[in-house]
Amino acid sequence: MDNERIKDLGEKELIIRLSKYMPKNQTKDDCASLSIAHENLLINTDLMVEDTHFNDKIIHPKDLGWKSVTTNYSDLISSGCVEFIGINIGLIINPETKWYWIKEFYEGACEALKYYGGVILGGDCSKGRKTAISVTAIGLQGELSLRRYSSRPEEIIITTGYHGLSKLGYLLKKSKINEDISKLTRELISQSLNSFQRPKPKRDFLQNIIKSRLSTDHVEIGCTDSSDGLYQAISDLAATSNCKAIIDYRKLPKYKNWPNGNNWDEYYFYGGEDYELIFSLPKDWAKRYLNLDKTSYEIGKFIKGLPSVEIINSPLAIQGNSYSHF
Numbered sequence: 001m002d003n004e005r006i007k008d009l010g011e012k013e014l015i016i017r018l019s020k021y022m023p024k025n026q027t028k029d030d031c032a033s034l035s036i037a038h039e040n041l042l043i044n045t046d047l048m049v050e051d052t053h054f055n056d057k058i059i060h061p062k063d064l065g066w067k068s069v070t071t072n073y074s075d076l077i078s079s080g081c082v083e084f085i086g087i088n089i090g091l092i093i094n095p096e097t098k099w100y101w102i103k104e105f106y107e108g109a110c111e112a113l114k115y116y117g118g119v120i121l122g123g124d125c126s127k128g129r130k131t132a133i134s135v136t137a138i139g140l141q142g143e144l145s146l147r148r149y150s151s152r153p154e155e156i157i158i159t160t161g162y163h164g165l166s167k168l169g170y171l172l173k174k175s176k177i178n179e180d181i182s183k184l185t186r187e188l189i190s191q192s193l194n195s196f197q198r199p200k201p202k203r204d205f206l207q208n209i210i211k212s213r214l215s216t217d218h219v220e221i222g223c224t225d226s227s228d229g230l231y232q233a234i235s236d237l238a239a240t241s242n243c244k245a246i247i248d249y250r251k252l253p254k255y256k257n258w259p260n261g262n263n264w265d266e267y268y269f270y271g272g273e274d275y276e277l278i279f280s281l282p283k284d285w286a287k288r289y290l291n292l293d294k295t296s297y298e299i300g301k302f303i304k305g306l307p308s309v310e311i312i313n314s315p316l317a318i319q320g321n322s323y324s325h326f
Contacts, residue, residue, distance in 0.1 A: 030075040030224075033141065040141035041085075044075040050130040058173040061101045063197040064133075065108025071227065072137035073116055074201035074275040078225040082142035082206065084118035090134035091125045105133075116203055142206060144219050146279065151222025151241035156286035157300040160202045160277040160293075162255045163230045164264065167271025169196025185257045199275045201225065205293065209281075212288035222302075223279035229272040234309050237278065237302075244305030249314035253297045262316055 006014060032043045046068070048054055054064055073084060089109070093102070106120075113119060118137070151157075169192035171177040181189075209221070222241050226233040238245045258264065280302055281289060290296060 030227075031079040033079070033145075042076050042079050042081050042139045042141050043136065044072050044079075045134060045136040046072045046075070048133040048135075050132065056101075058170065059197055060108075061104035062108035062111075065105040065110075066112045066198050067108075068105075068133055068135045069109050069112035069116070069137070070199050070201055071273075071275065072135050073112075073139075073203070074199070074225045074227060076137055076139040077201050077203055077206070078146055078223050078277055078279075080142045080144050080146040080206065080221075080223075081139035083140040084113075084116055085138040085140065086113070086118035086121040087138070088121050088136040089123035090136075091123065092128035092130070092132040093125060094129060094131060095127050097131065142210075144206070144210065144213075144221060146206075146221050146223035148222065148224045148236055149240035150220040151237045151243060151280040151302050152282075153243050153302050153304045155222070155280035155282055155302050156298050157234065157237075157245060157247070157278065157280050157302065158286060158290070158296050159226075159230070159253065159299050160205050160296050161274070162253055162258075163226060163274045163276060164258065164268035164271050165192045165195035165255055166199065166273040166275075167196075167267040168192040169194070170271075170273070171267075173197075183259065188255060188257050191255060195274065199273065201275045202277055202295075205277055205296065208289055208293040208296075212285060212292055214285070217282070217285055221279055221281065223277060226274045226276045226278055227272060229270045230274070230276075230278070231269040231309060232272070233278040234300075235307075237280065238309060239307040241302070242307055243302045244307065245300060245302055245309045247300035247309060247311045249311055251297065251299045253299075260315075265314075265316055 009017075030044055034041045034043060048064070048068060048071075059067070068089075069087060072087065073081075076084065087109070089106075091102075109120065118139075121138075168177070168188075172181075172189065172193060173196065222237050224233050224236055228236075234245045234247060252268070254268070258268075280286075286298065290298060
């Protein structure tokens with residue numbers, strides 16, 4: 001058993017095994033929660049590795065700096081963060097790397113911090129054959145706790161926006177889009193490239209959840225982001241909350257002029273890196289929230305049942321592979 005290879009175990013099994021060394025529920029969310037000095041902190045670490053997550057051909061270092069911050073902040077947001085304290089940056093750098101690359105990366109990170117809040121708190125550097133970036137973000141937990149394992153049967157599933165755009169942007173940058181590009185609108189191409197290079201997690205969605213909440217509503221909400229794809233996000237909520245998700249294909253929001261077809265559904269469900277929030281609320285609370293936030297959409301509901309995802313009213317069979325880091 002000790003000789004098993006990580007690529008054979010897969011990411012999910014690896015995390016399950018590592019969870020045995022941590023407090024209960026610690027690996028059920030991307031963020032760690034820590035109470036200290038009368039404050040509840042949220043802490044998150046994300047890695048980006050050259051030729052696994054990025055290279056200079058598909059993303060500019062300034063955009064990579066922005067993305068390194070916002071991908072971390074997305075996890076904080078999906079846990080209920082109300083204030084961003086800042087980030088630590090760890091860099092593994094090939095000694096042949098030019099100063100220009102580092103400078104642009106940090107300037108992009110600072111642009112994201114100026115937009116969302118927080119500062120660079122510090123970090124560390126070392127040399128290696130390929131560039132690797134480790135960012136740890138710290139924020140303050142708000143009055144509501146958003147956790148993957150807190151969805152409940154009969155709650156409405158909501159998304160804060162569109163999916164598939166970042167995947168399309170990535171394919172366009174890689175020149176690997178198999179479909180006829182001439183059929184794509186300039187607006188769709190522009191939005192897709194921007195979604196891939198400069199994602200903007202919805203930092204204000206929590207305000208409308210709080211505004212629409214009654215004093216009798218609970219303070220813990222099932223929520224995650226779609227960094228690993230829409231399907232994986234819903235599956236994670238179902239698995240950790242021990243309920244079944246029913247997704248209505250007809251209710252899924254699509255960006256203007258998003259094409260139809262098997263490939264486009266695969267990009268939509270399994271593409272990843274869209275950083276939208278996927279969460280659930282009781283029916284009446286969901287109605288009040290959706291009346292306030294016109295950029296969010298009801299896409300299904302949770303029911304009692306074995307943890308799984310069922311997609312109904314789809315014209316095509318939805319099949320694909322969720323993102324795996326291995």
